[in-house]
Amino acid sequence: MLGVCYYPEQWPAAMWAEDARRMREVGISFVRVAEFAWSRLEPRPGELRFEWLDEVIAILGAAGLRVVLGTPTATPPKWLADRSPEVLMVDAQGRRRRHGGRRHTDLSSPVFWEESRRIVALMAERYGRDPHVAGWQVDNEFGCHDSAVCYSPAAEAGFRLWLERRYGTVEALNAAWGTVFWSMEYGSFAEVDAPHLVVADAAPAHLLDFQRYSSDRIAAYGQMQADTIRAASRDQFVTTNFMGMFFELDPFDAMRAYDFASWDSYPLGHTDRLTLPGDENQVFARTGHPDVPGFSNDFYRAAGRGRFWIMEQQPGPVNWAEHNPAPLPGMVRLWTWQALAQGAEVVSYFRWRQVPYAQEQMHAALNRPDDRLDRGGHEAAQVARELAALPLDPPARAPVALVVDLETEWITRFLPQSREFTYKSILLSWYTELRGLGLDVDVLRPGDDLSGYALTVVPTLGTVSEAALASFRDAGGVVLYGPRTGAKTADFAIPPNLPPGRLQDLIPLKVARVETLRPEMPVAVAGTVAGAGGLWREFIESDLEPLARFDDGEGAFYAAGRHHYLAACPDPTLLAAVMAYVVGEAGLESARLPRGLRLQRRGSLTFALNFGPDAVEAPAPAGAAFVLGGRRVAPQDVAAWRC
Amino acid sequence: MLGVCYYPEQWPAAMWAEDARRMREVGISFVRVAEFAWSRLEPRPGELRFEWLDEVIAILGAAGLRVVLGTPTATPPKWLADRSPEVLMVDAQGRRRRHGGRRHTDLSSPVFWEESRRIVALMAERYGRDPHVAGWQVDNEFGCHDSAVCYSPAAEAGFRLWLERRYGTVEALNAAWGTVFWSMEYGSFAEVDAPHLVVADAAPAHLLDFQRYSSDRIAAYGQMQADTIRAASRDQFVTTNFMGMFFELDPFDAMRAYDFASWDSYPLGHTDRLTLPGDENQVFARTGHPDVPGFSNDFYRAAGRGRFWIMEQQPGPVNWAEHNPAPLPGMVRLWTWQALAQGAEVVSYFRWRQVPYAQEQMHAALNRPDDRLDRGGHEAAQVARELAALPLDPPARAPVALVVDLETEWITRFLPQSREFTYKSILLSWYTELRGLGLDVDVLRPGDDLSGYALTVVPTLGTVSEAALASFRDAGGVVLYGPRTGAKTADFAIPPNLPPGRLQDLIPLKVARVETLRPEMPVAVAGTVAGAGGLWREFIESDLEPLARFDDGEGAFYAAGRHHYLAACPDPTLLAAVMAYVVGEAGLESARLPRGLRLQRRGSLTFALNFGPDAVEAPAPAGAAFVLGGRRVAPQDVAAWRC
Amino acid sequence: MLGVCYYPEQWPAAMWAEDARRMREVGISFVRVAEFAWSRLEPRPGELRFEWLDEVIAILGAAGLRVVLGTPTATPPKWLADRSPEVLMVDAQGRRRRHGGRRHTDLSSPVFWEESRRIVALMAERYGRDPHVAGWQVDNEFGCHDSAVCYSPAAEAGFRLWLERRYGTVEALNAAWGTVFWSMEYGSFAEVDAPHLVVADAAPAHLLDFQRYSSDRIAAYGQMQADTIRAASRDQFVTTNFMGMFFELDPFDAMRAYDFASWDSYPLGHTDRLTLPGDENQVFARTGHPDVPGFSNDFYRAAGRGRFWIMEQQPGPVNWAEHNPAPLPGMVRLWTWQALAQGAEVVSYFRWRQVPYAQEQMHAALNRPDDRLDRGGHEAAQVARELAALPLDPPARAPVALVVDLETEWITRFLPQSREFTYKSILLSWYTELRGLGLDVDVLRPGDDLSGYALTVVPTLGTVSEAALASFRDAGGVVLYGPRTGAKTADFAIPPNLPPGRLQDLIPLKVARVETLRPEMPVAVAGTVAGAGGLWREFIESDLEPLARFDDGEGAFYAAGRHHYLAACPDPTLLAAVMAYVVGEAGLESARLPRGLRLQRRGSLTFALNFGPDAVEAPAPAGAAFVLGGRRVAPQDVAAWRC
Numbered sequence A, B, C: 001m002l003g004v005c006y007y008p009e010q011w012p013a014a015m016w017a018e019d020a021r022r023m024r025e026v027g028i029s030f031v032r033v034a035e036f037a038w039s040r041l042e043p044r045p046g047e048l049r050f051e052w053l054d055e056v057i058a059i060l061g062a063a064g065l066r067v068v069l070g071t072p073t074a075t076p077p078k079w080l081a082d083r084s085p086e087v088l089m090v091d092a093q094g095r096r097r098r099h100g101g102r103r104h105t106d107l108s109s110p111v112f113w114e115e116s117r118r119i120v121a122l123m124a125e126r127y128g129r130d131p132h133v134a135g136w137q138v139d140n141e142f143g144c145h146d147s148a149v150c151y152s153p154a155a156e157a158g159f160r161l162w163l164e165r166r167y168g169t170v171e172a173l174n175a176a177w178g179t180v181f182w183s184m185e186y187g188s189f190a191e192v193d194a195p196h197l198v199v200a201d202a203a204p205a206h207l208l209d210f211q212r213y214s215s216d217r218i219a220a221y222g223q224m225q226a227d228t229i230r231a232a233s234r235d236q237f238v239t240t241n242f243m244g245m246f247f248e249l250d251p252f253d254a255m256r257a258y259d260f261a262s263w264d265s266y267p268l269g270h271t272d273r274l275t276l277p278g279d280e281n282q283v284f285a286r287t288g289h290p291d292v293p294g295f296s297n298d299f300y301r302a303a304g305r306g307r308f309w310i311m312e313q314q315p316g317p318v319n320w321a322e323h324n325p326a327p328l329p330g331m332v333r334l335w336t337w338q339a340l341a342q343g344a345e346v347v348s349y350f351r352w353r354q355v356p357y358a359q360e361q362m363h364a365a366l367n368r369p370d371d372r373l374d375r376g377g378h379e380a381a382q383v384a385r386e387l388a389a390l391p392l393d394p395p396a397r398a399p400v401a402l403v404v405d406l407e408t409e410w411i412t413r414f415l416p417q418s419r420e421f422t423y424k425s426i427l428l429s430w431y432t433e434l435r436g437l438g439l440d441v442d443v444l445r446p447g448d449d450l451s452g453y454a455l456t457v458v459p460t461l462g463t464v465s466e467a468a469l470a471s472f473r474d475a476g477g478v479v480l481y482g483p484r485t486g487a488k489t490a491d492f493a494i495p496p497n498l499p500p501g502r503l504q505d506l507i508p509l510k511v512a513r514v515e516t517l518r519p520e521m522p523v524a525v526a527g528t529v530a531g532a533g534g535l536w537r538e539f540i541e542s543d544l545e546p547l548a549r550f551d552d553g554e555g556a557f558y559a560a561g562r563h564h565y566l567a568a569c570p571d572p573t574l575l576a577a578v579m580a581y582v583v584g585e586a587g588l589e590s591a592r593l594p595r596g597l598r599l600q601r602r603g604s605l606t607f608a609l610n611f612g613p614d615a616v617e618a619p620a621p622a623g624a625a626f627v628l629g630g631r632r633v634a635p636q637d638v639a640a641w642r643c
């Protein structure tokens, strides 16, 4: 189903009814409102003005639309910042930040918690049983604008309590962080600071725990809002909208509070920000790279325990990237179908009408500022019509499991050892390789049950826990581990038996040393697979005969039974060779798709989504029954058939 | 006439008389003194030491030189900063800046105003009727070193008053800024902050108003000094020295206080900082790009209501760019003649003698530190001799009007939508295209009378006001508007009828959407004109048949009668084609000049100024009477003839 | 002899004895301990816990090892920072920095001095007569992590006292700094600030004096520790460990406190950070550029008055560069032999065993975290065996003197005039040119006795003092001066007779102007030498006939008797030609060595050290007696012969 984000407070009340009518006409079912409206709900402390929102909900409901209520805590009013400056965040430079944008709050501030609970409770009491209100979105895009981590006194206090709960004694903390190094030892939890303004580097475990605390804090804050809502509501869902490829918080943890996951999909802006190989930044400038939304759809489907929405879908050019191209005709529809094919329950467009003023005035919408339905609006309407005619099966398990872990991103960032070896880049490139072979992918966390997967891919994994080890041992098929897997203990130290740590139980090899090289220094690899690696390269000790070796004779690729280990960050050639090898070992059928084409099964349906510049033939079996489009798939078009 | 900047306080008094004699020998008429001398005029609070300046003025006057007195407020003494730290500026990071350089003051500080008024009044009372004092330069290079905008409590207080005067009610402010967006609403003017340390972005209208306030503040502060001077002086001019291509303040506004404009011309340093196309950074490294001083000459002639000085002219290598080449022999003379040809009344060199110590010790002067006349000094003397023999006509109106608007720079900067589409780059490239066709250019502001111009060029213009619309309607000739013209209302919002807003009255088209692309993604344009565009590209809705189209069929260049609209930021090919087209439509004769050659008419005189590496033939009519140089113009040389 | 850095506090006491035994087995003689152990020596204020260190020293001593005790002041404990926040440094942004890393202290803080004196005295009293303790390392890597300069109130107070001692009167300071410029004048020393947060630039002499103060402060602080140690010790040396190519402090000054110099050699990390010409960053990625450690060996041999140690030698990959390659097999041995050949008394590896936790967990050691001897350990053992069989002569004087001056680095940095002309780059490139000709080099300071040198090379020298002038006049051989030599007085001003100032007594020429050009604008030079220059280029006035001219006819290279002046920053071709010319003039035999080969004499021994990728023939005379390796020197190998 389709939805839309709507800000009635930004338009004359006289427009509301007509807006609602036209939403229905486009085929919208859900309307998100109120997420930034605190100053209109409570213009002065305690002066509540909910009547306008009552009216909005009534109008939308009367039109047959279902309302998603946003809690407005991402944008507290100025009077709160003035009355209680401690609600404002303190950044890594030690500066108290100021009102005038959004997300400027300190989620560790007791005052901000209390104010948040109050406004949410007021909303929940008023609308928690409103039949037009389908559910709630808590806050908005937690962590956006570098707001995930805060260095305020309140954050420091919260961090100390968190540490006390985690470690029990300061001796345990000292041991875990290795504070004997550089005399960093603490005599009590009260001595521990937030890790900023440190000379040289802070201890990696200190940084990691502060990130864990910050992520937990966001989760707890969301939980508090969800609890507040649920205490006063009935039959309404609670979700929050996460962001794509955003790793400052762990949405799997945060999801304990929510009924399903939502995320905000802006493919072009993110594609502009990535450094894609070859000419892909140009080829995909107006379509987005297919795996930018693709990965997040799979990721948040997993985080949402199988259920996710696109809460905000790019409807045209955005305003926040360095370059903001216009999506090609058809892209809004294609993105929508891609999300639906990957299991989205609702795709909700951001926003109903382009607002002519303020920060996002250059951000397109379904309607132009002059209230004409824009191209994105027409495409949404087309999807609505198509969707009405095409019942979707529930998503099924994919053949490939991709193991993803937020802590690995943090570990890689806090102890990089190489400028270029980032978690995001290895994750996206390995995912893309699988997708380019036409394979569906399920995202799993370390420790999840892998028994149903023919192939499990672990691009890299900071720590191999007991649970992760057990799941790898019990994996149903072939497993591929990338470099730096098992490189750290849970306390961010090198395992006593060296990396890959516990994984040595499954594949007997040790990483004796690591080297990281400039991008212009690839080290050739040859053997069963060939190519090169070097951004990250490990020297392996093992009795295993390597399947491929670096050109200095050191082993590069190993297998022990179903378990495969790649001791380098591969170049595209090596990555393709390794992936083809393990896909073959796993007995999976695959074929390299034309550039920009993606396939996705949803139950008995197979979708072919063409992000590339050329028309392609859908790889459908002869006689397949096309239920959307046909065998020839034009650029920016989609086809689907039943098998 | 020629002038020079002189700092007698930096040299033994025994040298003053000989300096004065040699100035006359070189041909200097005006000598600027005292601009940074506060600590010598008032070494301790209230201890005035004006005697040395009395003597300097007497010596200079006795030698036949006329004095320009600088007020020393750009460099207040240490005792003031120590006694009243609130006179120091606060930067965007919230840091109170410190004494030890210059321009470190807060122009919103009441204490600094009072102290400024006091020292200026003391000087004006003493010298306001001194016959040797021709006039005054207020302060020095307002805004230099990122000092135009200050975030102090005093600035915040001043901003609030300014807003109250502008909007009357906070409701009007909320409406104008669109603060309903993101709950930014204010309950009173006292709640409004300076827009810094905000998370995400501040509202564009908030940024714009703060820039307007800051620019107004500089204007008011200069007005206060000018008023103070005029209250005590007679028959003395008041000016201030602006900077080239510096857009943090609006000199047209500031000029209400002054009798004429002055600006400081350092072509090489600015050329080094620009990214010029092709090999121009190398070709023009030692000459400067001809249009760097050229544009500012035209700009400040306009700001000065036809009257301007070069208050500081580069005399040799400077010290502040990343690379500081030596001007080629002849360049000091050529820059001087260029300014005179464009209407400068006085060209004053910075400085008389290179000072061997402190921050600018590597900055050349007319004399070397060892008091030998340097190359620049010899060239100045040559100009003085030539000038004596060549009576200059008053400048006449140019055939082309270039509409320039400071707010457009602010708008473009505060809401860029593209990393590369900057006001400075589009302004300079369009100006250069006109100059490369040999055309003289007058700079005008939106709303100025355009009836006398065969061609009006508007590279881009943030807001088309009623007055601007009227002047475009009444323009005497062809008008060309560039992309993003009319994109905003005065409140920094998208016009209700979409861009180009009011301009739709003159050319019926609407900008339905905008896309901005990486520089490596040009979109080809073909038709009446051809080339490519893409850094900024608009999708047009119109019943007009476009004169040229993008390669996806969208219209790129439109005309409605005399009014022409280009819907892209053009590449050099498209820019040249469009400009040639409108120049032709305007019936102007033009021919592409050899690289680096520039022409300029002043009354009956035509100057040919050769910034290029090769000798060229002056495009003078057969039989033209050369009054300077001859038909063959060597590199770094100038010729002039009467027609 | 060999040494190792050991952190017993980071390992169970049960491992100490076996560690000691294995150190002896590897051939280690010296063991540095305790440098970061303050929190273990004094976990709470006044609670001393020295027993463990007693035991460590006893165990090491019993095993026949000699102990070097580090004072732990680079890492004060958290309780000190909490009790006395004024011990924490304040950075240039005005931010008080925080505990959690290292070097976060303010060396101007009286409290920190007192605490440092206390802990050092306690250690010295306890171990000052311990026969197992050979000596002391004061603190660790002064200035690392941008800690050399501090902007605290205490630093400001210390700076004022320092200025008062230097200048006597504030009038003298005002004159020296040229504060009349920009009204920067001070009425008293109490008015002078540390030069930060200034708008525009601070006065260069202000910056220079603050750097001098900061360097002096480090020297004084080390002296205080050395004095404290010596007051309680007998027959123990005192040193400190400096860093390679680190110019924030002047080790020659600091060395007054120490018995010999030590430095920490990490060739690969530094090579990664340099921008080397051509493909050298790749060719030398896993060997380091030979002259990176080579220069510092020569430099610290000079600073140490002929005596130096490598206190920390890279043993494998490090953790702190952007890319961290693994040294090729043999490199740890080769670096060790290089240092020994250049006169090192001891080479001490950092560290005994890789610590699996905290900031440096990715930094290799002689042993892996799993306690297996790593490749570096094996190579160290090989050196120990070779060294036992090879008695080393004392180092002898080199034929070439390279004049190096820390203040020149500061002058060049504080008044750059060119982005690319840095002291570090000119110093390293000129040194490399000499080394590539197979010449040994002694580093000297300006004013040192040059009478014994056939060739003296002065790449550039900010100030030519009377003493320096005298030493150049009395130099025994040919002298070559590079550009910007003598450009400033001791007060950071242009000399009254223009650059090269006093040097005009030896070579009659004047620098009339300077230009600095973009790297892509070389100016060709031809004549006795040929090539190009331009990053820094001087226009010379002289009656001398130049030996080579720029292509515009200006003189580029001059000689007056034995004195040669190069008026440009040369490109590699010109540098090679000039160096070959003066080497020839000096009558030195030389031949260009194969890439990566370096020669070094030590008494009757000549070493050939091969950093290059190919085997080479050692340039030994026929019949030379090889005492290490043989005539064919493999890559990463070393040979030595006696003549």
Ligand SMILES: [Zn+2]
Residues within 6 Å of the ligand: A141, A264, A312
């Ligand atoms: Zn959003």
Ligand SMILES: [Zn+2]
Residues within 6 Å of the ligand: B141, B264, B312
């Ligand atoms: Zn100036």
Ligand SMILES: [Zn+2]
Residues within 6 Å of the ligand: C141, C264, C312
């Ligand atoms: Zn170290």
